[in-house]
Amino acid sequence: EDQVTQSPEALRLQEGESSSLNCSYTVSGLRGLFWYRQDPGKGPEFLFTLYSAGEEKEKERLKATLTKKESFLHITAPKPEDSATYLCAVQDVEKLTFGTGTRLTIIP
Amino acid sequence: EPEVTQTPSHQVTQMGQEVILRCVPISNHLYFYWYRQILGQKVEFLVSFYNNEISEKSEIFDDQFSVERPDGSNFTLKIRSTKLEDSAMYFCASSTQGARGSQYFGPGTRLLVL
Numbered sequence: 001e002d003q004v005t006q007s008p009e010a011l012r013l014q015e016g017e018s019s020s021l022n023c024s025y026t027v028s029g030l031r032g033l034f035w036y037r038q039d040p041g042k043g044p045e046f047l048f049t050l051y052s053a054g055e056e057k058e059k060e061r062l063k064a065t066l067t068k069k070e071s072f073l074h075i076t077a078p079k080p081e082d083s084a085t086y087l088c089a090v091q092d093v094e095k096l097t098f099g100t101g102t103r104l105t106i107i108p
Numbered sequence: 109e110p111e112v113t114q115t116p117s118h119q120v121t122q123m124g125q126e127v128i129l130r131c132v133p134i135s136n137h138l139y140f141y142w143y144r145q146i147l148g149q150k151v152e153f154l155v156s157f158y159n160n161e162i163s164e165k166s167e168i169f170d171d172q173f174s175v176e177r178p179d180g181s182n183f184t185l186k187i188r189s190t191k192l193e194d195s196a197m198y199f200c201a202s203s204t205q206g207a208r209g210s211q212y213f214g215p216g217t218r219l220l221v222l
Contacts (some may be wrong), residue, residue: 031207043112043199043213044151051208087151094139094164094206095153 002027002092004099012105016077021102023088024070031091033071035064038085038101047073047086078106110134112214114200120220121190129185129217131200140176140183141201144168151199157183158206167180190221 003026004074013019025033032051036044049059050066057064061082073086085103089096114133119126130132133140155165157175174186183202187194197216203209 033212034210036213041197041216041218043215046210046212049208049210089151091207094141094156094209095166096143096151096211097153098151100150 002090002097004088004090004097006086006088006099006102008102009100010103010105011075012107013075013078015079015106015108017073018076018078019077020084021073021104022070023099025088026069027090027092027097029092033066034089034091034096035062035073036070036087036089038087039084042060044087046092075104078104080106080108082106110136112200112202112212114198114214114217116217117215118218118220120222123192123221124189125179127190127195127219129187129200129219130200131183131185131198131214132181133183133202134212135181137202137204137212139163139203139206139209139211140175140177141203142185143199143201144196145216146196147197154185156206163206187219190219192221195219195221 007022032049035047038044048064053068082105085101088103089098115130126196140157145151155169156163200214201211203211
């Protein structure tokens with residue numbers, strides 16, 4: 001059974017304080033690893049898809065990396081508007097299996 | 109930018125009643141999905157749909173659930189006889205391809221079963 005574990009559960013950072021979120025996974029056949037942002041009461045907003053170990057993708061202050069067992073979402077010099085829950089998911093065939101997310105709070 | 113839309117945004121129903129949740133996927137997408145998220149829990153896969161057929165479904169998606177693409181734009185999830193434990197946010201998603209395709213989610217329908 002596919003499993004996704006995200007850490008930490010919650011993270012509070014000062015504005016401008018860089019950090020990383022972790023996603024470790026086990027999956028029988030990884031088709032892709034996905035990062036989403038979710039604001040309270042809203043649907044997951046697509047950020048990145050990573051397909052193979054060593055791959056990296058960037059968008060504004062976010063950078064996602066992938067190894068054979070885990071993925072990191074690095075956030076550089078975050079702003080208050082980056083506050084959200086960040087979800088990691090793995091794809092086996094079509095379905096996505098999600099982790100419980102990291103709730104990120106950026107304090108001005 | 110094209111978006112997945114869902115209606116209604118909120119639905120309250122009595123236990124045992126039928127509900128239909130509606131979704132309009134992104135127009136050039138061919139793969140469609142339903143997920144749900146019980147309050148405070150993970151997003152869970154329900155079903156995937158391609159070429160007018162279910163391609164994959166989870167254990168949650170039992171005989172009480174069905175999906176349909178009644179026309180060229182809508183994708184629906186029907187729950188025949190709702191239970192209290194069906195209360196959740198239901199998300200529709202769509203993709204241009206199945207495996208390895210990025211799935212784009214709608215804003216969700218909050219279903220409350222009383």
